[in-house]
Amino acid sequence: MKGTIDVVINGEPRLVAPGVTLLELLRELALDPRAVVVEHNRQIVRRPALGDVRVAPGDAIELVHFVGGG
Amino acid sequence: MTAFIIGGRTFKSRLMVGTGKYPDNETMVRAIEASGAEIVTVAVRRVDLDRSKDTSVLHHLDPKRFFLLANTAGCYTATDAIRYARLGREAGFNDFVKLEVIGDEETLLPDVQGLLEAAKVLVKEGFKVLAYTNEDLVTALRLEDAGCAAVMPLASPIGSGLGLLNPFSVRTIKRRLRVPVVVDAGVGTASDACVTMEQGVDGILMNTAIAAARDPVAMARAMRLAIEAGRAAFLAGRMPRREVAFPSSPTEGMLD
Numbered sequence: 390m391k392g393t394i395d396v397v398i399n400g401e402p403r404l405v406a407p408g409v410t411l412l413e414l415l416r417e418l419a420l421d422p423r424a425v426v427v428e429h430n431r432q433i434v435r436r437p438a439l440g441d442v443r444v445a446p447g448d449a450i451e452l453v454h455f456v457g458g459g
Numbered sequence: 460m461t462a463f464i465i466g467g468r469t470f471k472s473r474l475m476v477g478t479g480k481y482p483d484n485e486t487m488v489r490a491i492e493a494s495g496a497e498i499v500t501v502a503v504r505r506v507d508l509d510r511s512k513d514t515s516v517l518h519h520l521d522p523k524r525f526f527l528l529a530n531t532a533g534c535y536t537a538t539d540a541i542r543y544a545r546l547g548r549e550a551g552f553n554d555f556v557k558l559e560v561i562g563d564e565e566t567l568l569p570d571v572q573g574l575l576e577a578a579k580v581l582v583k584e585g586f587k588v589l590a591y592t593n594e595d596l597v598t599a600l601r602l603e604d605a606g607c608a609a610v611m612p613l614a615s616p617i618g619s620g621l622g623l624l625n626p627f628s629v630r631t632i633k634r635r636l637r638v639p640v641v642v643d644a645g646v647g648t649a650s651d652a653c654v655t656m657e658q659g660v661d662g663i664l665m666n667t668a669i670a671a672a673r674d675p676v677a678m679a680r681a682m683r684l685a686i687e688a689g690r691a692a693f694l695a696g697r698m699p700r701r702e703v704a705f706p707s708s709p710t711e712g713m714l715d
C-alpha cells in the first residue's frame with residue numbers, strides 16, 4: 390500500500406503511516422499509554438518519550454501489560 | 460502476627476498470592492481479599508490488540524491497595540528474564556521482581572545458572588530480586604551473596620499441589636540465610652501451608668492451591684488461617700518427637 394510502512398507489532402506484521410510516533414500508534418490502537426509499556430526495537434521507551442519516537446520501516450514494537458500470573 | 464521485611468518494605472501478611480488461573484476476575488478479587496495477602500504477583504505479557512480492555516489485571520486490582528510483584532514466569536534464559544523484569548518495572552509501581560528462570564518444560568524446575576546470572580544483573584540495576592529457586596542450600600547461599608532481597612525455594616513443582624517434599628532442605632536454607640526465605644510453589648492445601656510455615660520460613664507464595672480449589676474464596680481464607688497457625692506453632696516451639704508413648708495422665712493414684 391502506498392503511504393504506509395511495514396512494522397511488526399506484538400509479533401504481527403502491520404501497516405502504519407510513515408513518521409507516526411509511538412504515542413500516535415497507541416492512540417490508533419485505542420490503548421491507554423499509562424496502561425501499556427512500549428518496547429521499540431528491544432529498547433524500553435518511557436512514557437514521556439513516546440511522543441518523540443517515530444516509527445521506521447521494519448521496526449519491531451512490543452506492547453505489554455500485566456496479566457494474571459503466579 | 461509479627462511483621463516481616465523484604466527489600467526494606469514491611470508487610471503484615473506472610474501469605475503472597477498469584478493472580479493466574481482463576482475461573483473469573485470477580486472470584487480472583489474476592490479470593491485475594493479473603494487471603495489477606497498484600498503482595499500479589501502478576502505476569503508481563505503482550506497486550507491482546509483485538510481485546511485489550513479486559514485482559515489487564517489492573518482493571519481488577521487496585522495497585523494502591525495491593526503490592527504488585529511482577530514475575531518473569533515463562534522465561535527460559537537469563538536474557539529473557541532480565542528483559543521481562545525491566546518491562547515489569549516500567550509497567551509497575553515498584554522495583555521488586557519475582558525472578559524465575561525455568562530450565563525444564565515438564566517440571567518447570569529452575570535453571571539455577573541462568574537464575575544467578577540474571578539475579579546479579581538485576582541487583583546491579585537496583586531491582587529487589589525475589590528469586591524462585593529449588594530447595595538447594597548452596598544455590599540459596601549464592602543467591603543471597605548475589606544480593607537477592609529474598610530467596611524462594613519451592614515446596615514442590617509449580618502447580619503440582621504436592622506439598623512440602625523436603626522439609627529438611629527448606630529448614631536448612633532458612634537456618635543458614637539472613638535474607639527472608641519465602642516458599643514459592645507446590646502448596647496444595649491448608650495443611651501443606653501450615654507444615655511449611657512450621658519450618659520457620661518467613662512466608663509462602665501460592666497461586667494454584669487457591670485458584671484451582673473448588674471454592675477459591677473459602678480456600679483463600681483457609682490458607683490465611685493455616686499461615687497464621689503454622690507461624691504461631693513455629694514460634695511456640697513444638698514438643699520433642701518420641702518413639703515411645705508417654706502417658707498424659709498420672710501413673711500414680713490408680714485403684715488397686
